[in-house]
Every structure is written in C-alpha cells, then in structure tokens.
Amino acid sequence: MQLSRIKCKVSYDGGNYGGFQLQDNVMSIQQRIEEALQGIVKVPTRIYASGRTDAGVHARGQVFHFDTSLRIPEERWPLALNAQLPDDIVILEATHVPSQFHARFDAIEKTYRYCLWNRRLPDVFTRKYAWHIPYSLDIGLMREATRSLIGEQDFTSFCAARAVVKNKIRHVYEIEIHEESPGQIWLTFRGNGFLYNMVRIMVGTLIQVGSGKVAVERVQEILEAKDRRLAGMTAPPEGLFLWNVKYEHS
Amino acid sequence: MQLSRIKCKVSYDGGNYGGFQLQDNVMSIQQRIEEALQGIVKVPTRIYASGRTDAGVHARGQVFHFDTSLRIPEERWPLALNAQLPDDIVILEATHVPSQFHARFDAIEKTYRYCLWNRRLPDVFTRKYAWHIPYSLDIGLMREATRSLIGEQDFTSFCAARAVVKNKIRHVYEIEIHEESPGQIWLTFRGNGFLYNMVRIMVGTLIQVGSGKVAVERVQEILEAKDRRLAGMTAPPEGLFLWNVKYEHS
Missing domain, CATH: 3.30.70.580 (Pseudouridine synthase I, catalytic domain, N-terminal subdomain)
Structure with a gap:
C-alpha cells in the first residue's frame, strides 16, 4: 500500500x-x-x-x-x-x-495579520473579525514603536508566561501598519516564527503606545527586561488571522 | 408633556x-x-x-x-x-x-448594495455577507444589461408576485458594478424607491446575463413584459445591504 x-x-x-x-x-x-x-x-x-x-x-x-x-x-x-x-x-x-515534507518543521516564514476597528462606535460587520478600539490611536507612534520589535531577539516579554518552549528567540522580519479603509487598521507581522500569544501581546503593547499610555522608547526596555508582566495585554483572539505560511519551494 | x-x-x-x-x-x-x-x-x-x-x-x-x-x-x-x-x-x-419629519414618507432616495463572492471556492469570512457565485461572470455584459433597468419605469417583472402595492413605477437613478478586491464584486443600486424583492430580482437576472444564460437584449424584453416569471431568481438575502437613505435636508 x-x-x-x-x-x-x-x-x-x-x-x-x-x-x-x-x-x-x-x-x-x-x-x-x-x-x-x-x-x-x-x-x-x-x-x-x-x-x-x-x-x-x-x-x-x-x-x-x-x-x-x-x-x-x-x-x-x-x-x-x-x-x-x-x-x-x-x-x-x-x-x-514528497514524503519528507513536513508542514511544521519545513515552514520558513509565517505572516499573521491583526485587524482593529478604530471608531467610537462598534461596527456590526467586523465585530467577529476585529478588535474594537473606541479611542483615538496615533499610528505614527505605533509605527515608531515597531522598530524595537524587528530583528532576531529574545521575545520572552512578548510570550505567554505559561508557554513551555525554552528558546524564546525569534526573528521578526517586518511589522507593517496601515489603514485599509476609514476606521479599519491592519497590523501585519512577518517572521520566521512566533511564540505563544506573541502577536497578540505585541498588538496589546502597540495599542498602549498608540493611545499614549506607554512611551515609544519604553517598548525597547520592555523587550530587554525579558518579563511578560511589563508588556501590554494580550489582544483578543477575534482580530487575529494566520495569513500565510511559507516553505522553501512555495 | x-x-x-x-x-x-x-x-x-x-x-x-x-x-x-x-x-x-x-x-x-x-x-x-x-x-x-x-x-x-x-x-x-x-x-x-x-x-x-x-x-x-x-x-x-x-x-x-x-x-x-x-x-x-x-x-x-x-x-x-x-x-x-x-x-x-x-x-x-x-x-x-422637526415633528413633521417622517422616516418613510420623507425619504427621497435609497441606496442598496449587493455583494457577490465570485470564486470557485467559498470564502469563510464573507459567507454570511455575500452570495457565492462559483462560475465565471462577464461583468461587461452585466454592465450593459443594467442600462435597460435605469430610468423611471414599471418594474412589475422585478417585483415579488405576492406584493400588494399597486403602483409598480419606480425611478432607478444608477446601477454600478465594480470588483472591490479580487473575487469580491459589489452591485450598487440607487433610486427613489424599490419594490418588494426588486433589488434581489435584478441581481438574480444580472447574474443570468453575466453567466451567459440570458442575452443582454433580453433584459429590456423582460422589463416590458411586466411578468415576474420571466425575470431571474430572487438572489439570497445575505448579500443585500440597505446602504443609505437620503432626505431633503441630509
């Protein structure tokens, strides 16, 4: 057979x-x-x-x-x-x-996207596919803050504390933020892999920066402290999409 | 009081x-x-x-x-x-x-939009907000066919047979069709009012034109016959949105 x-x-x-x-x-x-x-x-x-x-x-x-x-x-x-x-x-x-292919071990890059609905009132049509942020966000500040999160780094501060994985080093290639239509903001994360809850904790932290609760420079300090308690909340799951998985020959 | x-x-x-x-x-x-x-x-x-x-x-x-x-x-x-x-x-x-305002009697224009998902495979994220058409559509032909539906006309052929309203004359100002993103096609209908199921029957008929089942010129004949049985099926409700209602001073 x-x-x-x-x-x-x-x-x-x-x-x-x-x-x-x-x-x-x-x-x-x-x-x-x-x-x-x-x-x-x-x-x-x-x-x-x-x-x-x-x-x-x-x-x-x-x-x-x-x-x-x-x-x-x-x-x-x-x-x-x-x-x-x-x-x-x-x-x-x-x-x-080929029979050697493995969906998990051969993945070389993943893209996640997170959707925000940034208007005072909720939107009925994206309520199950976006996080509603009713206060205003400074997207410029959020973009500045992403710079600290790019590169090969230890993301312990951005990993659920209960995660069992030992190696917390991941390489984030790119984080992009754009307003696709009025009120609808997409954050795109591309990297070689992501820790448990990592994208959602990065989003929760970037929201704190965008709303002025956390200074842009603070993000670098949070990263270096390697302490989950310093980063922002874990953003809710309904805004998160596993967008793409890349392999050597695809 | x-x-x-x-x-x-x-x-x-x-x-x-x-x-x-x-x-x-x-x-x-x-x-x-x-x-x-x-x-x-x-x-x-x-x-x-x-x-x-x-x-x-x-x-x-x-x-x-x-x-x-x-x-x-x-x-x-x-x-x-x-x-x-x-x-x-x-x-x-x-x-x-003002206390004379009436949401129904003072409306001077309504806009409805209908969303199609036109790819062979369904889309999980628009499945409740679009009609999935798995075969290819000629949007050019559909646009041509809309010309017969513009203007002040008797829309008996495009009205649910069980409707009780006597006057079946309505004025359709504009019908626009565009592909918003790959696979996602929006049809926009603007008029002074619409009969029961009228937008959905127009959509069902335009789909027949786009798929080559009905010739473009046939739409004019269907309209003139004033017979609901000649028009296409009533498109399903999940693709339809009452988009806007316009009043004299708004």
Whole structure:
C-alpha cells in the first residue's frame, strides 16, 4: 500500500472553535478536518499543521499535511473535503508533496495579520473579525514603536508566561501598519516564527503606545527586561488571522 | 408633556432576524430596538423606519424615527441605545428633527448594495455577507444589461408576485458594478424607491446575463413584459445591504 503525502491550505473562521489543535470537551478545527478526511478515505487519518492557532483565532492560509493511500487527483481534494466540512472551514488548495515534507518543521516564514476597528462606535460587520478600539490611536507612534520589535531577539516579554518552549528567540522580519479603509487598521507581522500569544501581546503593547499610555522608547526596555508582566495585554483572539505560511519551494 | 422627534441611523447584521418589521413568532430588528428604547424611556415607544428589510437582509444605514418626552442630548442617544442592544444592531447617529419629519414618507432616495463572492471556492469570512457565485461572470455584459433597468419605469417583472402595492413605477437613478478586491464584486443600486424583492430580482437576472444564460437584449424584453416569471431568481438575502437613505435636508 503506497502512501502519498498531501499538503493542504485551509482558511477558517475560528469563532466557533476551541482552537486548531485536538482537545477534550471542545470542538477543534483539527477534529473537524480529520472527521471530513475519514469520511472520504474511510480510515482514521492524522493531519499535521504548521502550528496551532488559539481559540477564536482565524486563518486565511493555515497549512497542514497528511498521508493517504487513496488516489485522488490533487485538484479534487478541496472539493471532496469541502463537501464534508462545515461552512466555516474551507480547503483552498491541495498538492502532492514528497514524503519528507513536513508542514511544521519545513515552514520558513509565517505572516499573521491583526485587524482593529478604530471608531467610537462598534461596527456590526467586523465585530467577529476585529478588535474594537473606541479611542483615538496615533499610528505614527505605533509605527515608531515597531522598530524595537524587528530583528532576531529574545521575545520572552512578548510570550505567554505559561508557554513551555525554552528558546524564546525569534526573528521578526517586518511589522507593517496601515489603514485599509476609514476606521479599519491592519497590523501585519512577518517572521520566521512566533511564540505563544506573541502577536497578540505585541498588538496589546502597540495599542498602549498608540493611545499614549506607554512611551515609544519604553517598548525597547520592555523587550530587554525579558518579563511578560511589563508588556501590554494580550489582544483578543477575534482580530487575529494566520495569513500565510511559507516553505522553501512555495 | 412635550414630545420631541428623534431620527436615528442604524446598522445591523440581519442574519439572526426575521426581518426589520415586527412579526409573530420570530425576532425582528424593530422589536429589539423598541425593547432597547423602552429600557431607557420606560414606556412602550413605537419606531417608524424608512421601510422594511426582509429576513436576513443587512443594513449599513437604515433610518427610523420615534417620539419621546425624555430629554437626552442627541449625541447621547446612540451610546444609551447601544448599551441596551445586542452586538448585531448598532445605532450610528441620532438627531433632533422637526415633528413633521417622517422616516418613510420623507425619504427621497435609497441606496442598496449587493455583494457577490465570485470564486470557485467559498470564502469563510464573507459567507454570511455575500452570495457565492462559483462560475465565471462577464461583468461587461452585466454592465450593459443594467442600462435597460435605469430610468423611471414599471418594474412589475422585478417585483415579488405576492406584493400588494399597486403602483409598480419606480425611478432607478444608477446601477454600478465594480470588483472591490479580487473575487469580491459589489452591485450598487440607487433610486427613489424599490419594490418588494426588486433589488434581489435584478441581481438574480444580472447574474443570468453575466453567466451567459440570458442575452443582454433580453433584459429590456423582460422589463416590458411586466411578468415576474420571466425575470431571474430572487438572489439570497445575505448579500443585500440597505446602504443609505437620503432626505431633503441630509
């Protein structure tokens, strides 16, 4: 029985899930996808993602892989899987990859985007996909503050205290902030990887800078202190999107 | 007891409601707003909107008015009402208006927008706010077809057969179609008023033109026949937004 490895790109609305990863007592994206897969291949099949996303966090381009002996042309996989999936999970692409490919270990770059709704009144149409900040923000100051967060550095101050990972050094390549339409501000983070809650803590801290509660220069001090308690709050999950995962040959 | 008349602009996600207007056995936008009002003014208070919207239809700028003896500075009304409303209904503006103002009878122009998601695969983030058309559309042909729908005409063919209104003449000022971002197509309809389901039937018919099922010239014939059965299907409600209502002095 010859196994072939399939790489898939998936988008999901995380609002109804306890996160990407399988867990007890709460529905996960992984469980839904594995159930859909089993409906097609008829045997339990594990999937391996580029990384987990937290409860309530969305994805435009999460990547996972799985092995199967079932022969289906690659362009048929998205349609077959989507027919089994609920409408808040959509498989966008499937490709055959060499059996050495691994969605997690081969990822060389990730892009996350965070959406803010910055008007006094809330917006009904983005209420599940943005963080509502009702006071005014100085985007210029926020952009200045991002400079301290670029580069290969120890991000202990921007990592959930309960994280178990030892190596807290990550390389952030770029942080971009722009107002896409009036009131809608997107923060884009590109790096070789991100620690647990890292993007959301960076967003929470940048909001403190933008609202004048924390001085721009303070961000560098927070980073150097390697102490989670000094950074801002963890921004809520509904504004966060895993936007893209990059591999050597993609 | 001096009554003052308040005009409000409201946005709502219609997905969880049986429509704007009060009805038995199903929750309506009107009921939610009247309940919120009663929570503030402590007496049952009727609201009068520019018109009803159907089950599942959204609004960016629906307008209604009500009378009250309660004295609140106009800029406080949105905050007070929003505090009582669920998060899928947001009051955007409130202004004091003369007691002759009527949200329905004084409206001189309405704008509706309809959103299409035109890609083979569905999009999780617009699934509740757009109609997914998985086949390709010729937008040029659709634009040509809109020419027959502009002007002051009898729109019987584009009105739900069960509508009771006698006068089916309406003036459509403008229909615009543009691709806002890849795959996301917006159709904008501006006119002095629209019949029951009229925008959704125009959209259903334009989709038939865009997909090549109906010739451009056929739209003129459908209009002249004054027969609902000849026009296209009623497009689903989730793509439709009451965008704006215009008054003489606004």
